[in-house]
Amino acid sequence: TGGHTTEILRLLSCLSESYSPRHYVLADSDKMSEAKIRSFEQKRAETFSKSQFTLDRIPRSREVRQSWISSVVTTLYSILYSLPLTYKRKPDLILCNGPGTCVPVCLSAFLLGLLRIKRTIIVYVESICRVETLSLSGKILYYFSDYFIVQWPDLKKKYPKSVYLGRIV
């Protein structure tokens, strides 16, 4: 969604073409991100002609302020939906930064890792908006990610296993 997409595209901006092909996963209800992504990839293709990417959509796992119990149900549904997608793509790396959409994708990849089907490195970058507290996605994925990156020093203190690189977006 909006701010998350802008942030993640900034994170991608300095990556080399080793990080290719890129598979974007969006919530089905997200109207704006697709245009931003296509624009980013188009520009990228101007420099790196062999640049490749795909775009998939999954059901949104949770609406803002959705109740806890119904969130568990909708997230489980999204995980089930994500499993075949993650299995198909078998990514070496999952990069995410906080929208609810990323939780089922990461958890499905984590599951595939446990089942020894594919070991994916999960890198989570908490949004720049999070200075003192983690988002709900962050609180969950702190335990499931391989690298958990925060952008403010207070969070590094509170979550010692995190990585602090300063502001990266």
Next chain:
Amino acid sequence: FRFKDSLAEDLQSADLVISHAGAGSCLETLEKGKPLIVVINDKLMDNHQLELAKQLHRDGYVLYCNCSTLVETLQSMDLAALKPFPPGQPEKFASFLDKVFGLQ
């Protein structure tokens, strides 16, 4: 105006921006190098949105007030005291990932 795709043009021609505490608005404004006064609406604001505005204020990048103190802030503001906002460094992230994957 209601909703525009991009405020970039308006931001470019502004001398001062007064905004709510939304992260997108704050960062876009600061990145264009425009002085910013963030107005907090305590009743409407979701706590986490305030975190960034507060931090930006603590670091000296923005001025900060609520609806009732806006006029007073405008009258007594010293925009020259605001610090320039350094850009984020995505290259540090790229470097980090390259190390993780042994690409350096």
